[in-house]
Amino acid sequence: MSDQESSTSASQTEGEVDGEMDEEMESEGQRNGPVPSLSNFSSSLRAVIRIKQKYQAMKKRRQELAVGLGGAGTLTGAPLRTSPKIFTFDGDPLATYSTHSTLSSAAPQRKKRRRRKRVMFPNRGRRRAPPKQEQSRAKYCLYLLFAIVFIQVYNAIENLDDHVLRYDLEGLEKTLRREVFGQQGAVEGLLSHLKDYLSTYVHNKPLVVSVHGPSGVGKSHLGRLLAGHFRSVVGETLVLQYYVLHHCPQEADALQCARDLSAVISEMVERAEEEEKIPLFIFDEAEHMHDEILDALQQLMATKQSNEYLNAIYLFLSNLGHAHITKHMLHNSSSISTASGRHSNLVKELTPILRNTLEKLHSLWTEADLLPLGLLxxxxxxxxxxxxxxxxxxxxxxxxxxxxxxxxxxxxxxxxxxxxxxxxxxxxxxxxxx
Structure with missing residues (x-):
């Protein structure tokens, strides 16, 4: 059936329904006899009651018509039924089954839920194997890198120890403690500077130590002991003891003495660089050194020089500032009882005074480590x-x-x-x- 035909039939059906409703209302009026008088009600109330009765009859008729049109498989002219017929063994089974299937097809169908599959676990006797995690091969490379770094650091520490053992600082300490009297604090300070400097071979500046003290406290004796020890460990050619009053007694020869000294030091540091050793230069009676010699030494000790000039030890021995040391010892000895305490106090209080005095003489002592020796x-x-x-x-x-x-x-x-x-x-x- 086409859409046009279905709409035509529906309109005809509605017209027939309205005509039948009017006929039924007239027949019901004839059956019931004469209608009671409605003179007591207003005209509007009568219209409302009539519309309501007509609407209820129309609604009931349309519901029955809709149920009849829904069963398309039924025979034309079959009686309309408002409720589904339950299948029983009475009557025609085929007609009953067809009516039930027709009504059930019109009802909405529920979606079937998909049942989840049950997770099957193994028996309790069997152990479940844990999932295997894939290990990256880069982890082994990381372990290898750690091992290489550890070996390098260990070798570096061993090399430092070997470099210090080459100079036998323990033997030097025993010698100084046995031979130098009354200067144990100064000996400890000097050994501390040597240990820190000799622990490595490459440096950014040379070690410059300036020992000061009054006459007879052991400055020259300390220099002789250091020279003898270093000659035994690095060789005779890498140790220089320079006495100004002996090597350059005349002030007129100061410029030539400075040139000769520079040539000797350059030759020694080059030889020490080839042998991978650190040379020692001792300048005794430094208070008599001329300005030309001090200028030449300051140029050699400058940090802008090449590496072989930076790997060297310079030791200056002089009595510069002895008046300050004597005055301090006589005024402060009663307040401090121990020798180590006296020396630490001596270094702490006299270092700024001595540096200020020495810098006025020459700028060489600006970068030097000052080490005062006390009275005996x-x-x-x-x-x-x-x-x-x-x-x-x-x-x-x-x-x-x-x-x-x-x-x-x-x-x-x-x-x-x-x-x-x-x-x-x-x-x-x-x-x-x-």
Whole structure:
């Protein structure tokens, strides 16, 4: 059936329904007899009641018509039914089944839910194998890198130890503690500078140490001990002891002396670079050095020089600033009892004063590490006599040593300490008179 035909039939059906409703209302009026008088009601109320009755009849008729049109498979003229017919064994089974299937097809169908598959686990007796995680091969490369870095660091530490052992600083420490009297604090400071510098071979500047102190406190003796030790470990050609009053006594020859000294130092540092060693340059009586020599040394110690000039040790021995050291020792010895405390206080308080004094003389001491030596007490002088007499083969008589030590000039006693004015400078001369 086409759309036009269906619309035509629907309109005809609605017209027939309206006509039948009017006929039924008239027939019902005839059956019931005469209609009661409605004179008591208003005309509007009568219209509302009539419209309501007509609407209810129309609604009921349309519902029955819609149920009849929904069963398209039924025969034409079959009685309309408003409820589905349940299948029973009474009557025609085919007609009953067809009516039930027709009505059930018109009802909306529910979507069937898809059942999830059950997860099957193995028996309890069997163990489930854990999932295998793929390991990256880069992890082994990382382990190898860690091993290489560890070996490199370990070798570097071993090389540092080997480099320090080459100079035998432990033997040098024993020698200085045994041979140098009354300067244990200064000895510890000097060894600390040497250990820090000699732990590596490549440096960004040379080590410059300036030792200061009054006459007879052991400056020249300290330089001789250092020179002898370094000659035994690095060789005779890499150690220079320079005495200004001996190598350059005339001031007129200062410029030529500076040139000769520069040539000697250049030759030594080049030889040391070939042998991978650090040379030692000792300048005793530095207070007599001329400005031309100091200028030449400052140029050699400049950081702009090549590497071979930076790998060197310069030791200056002088009595510059001895007045400040003597004054400090005499005024502060009573407040500090231990020798190490006296030396630490001496370094702490005198370093700024000495640096200010030395910088006025020459700019060479600007970058130098200052190391002051204190005055020697009477007990230290007696140790000097004992050591010298043993060297000369004399019997170390304690009474004789006290007598010789008493002939030395001392400062007035301060805080229980009796300091020598000349230190151990006259010890050798008095032992030679025995």
């Amino acid at each position: 007490e009477k007990g230290h002088v007696m140790e000097c006599f004992l050591d010298e007499m043993t060297r000369e083969g004399f019997y170390p008589d304690h009474t004789n040593i006290e007598r010789l030590a008493g002939e030395i000039t001392y400062y007035p006693e301060v805080g229980g300490h009796e300091y020598s004015q000349t230190g151990c400078k006259q010890v050798v001369a008095k032992v030679n008179l025995l």
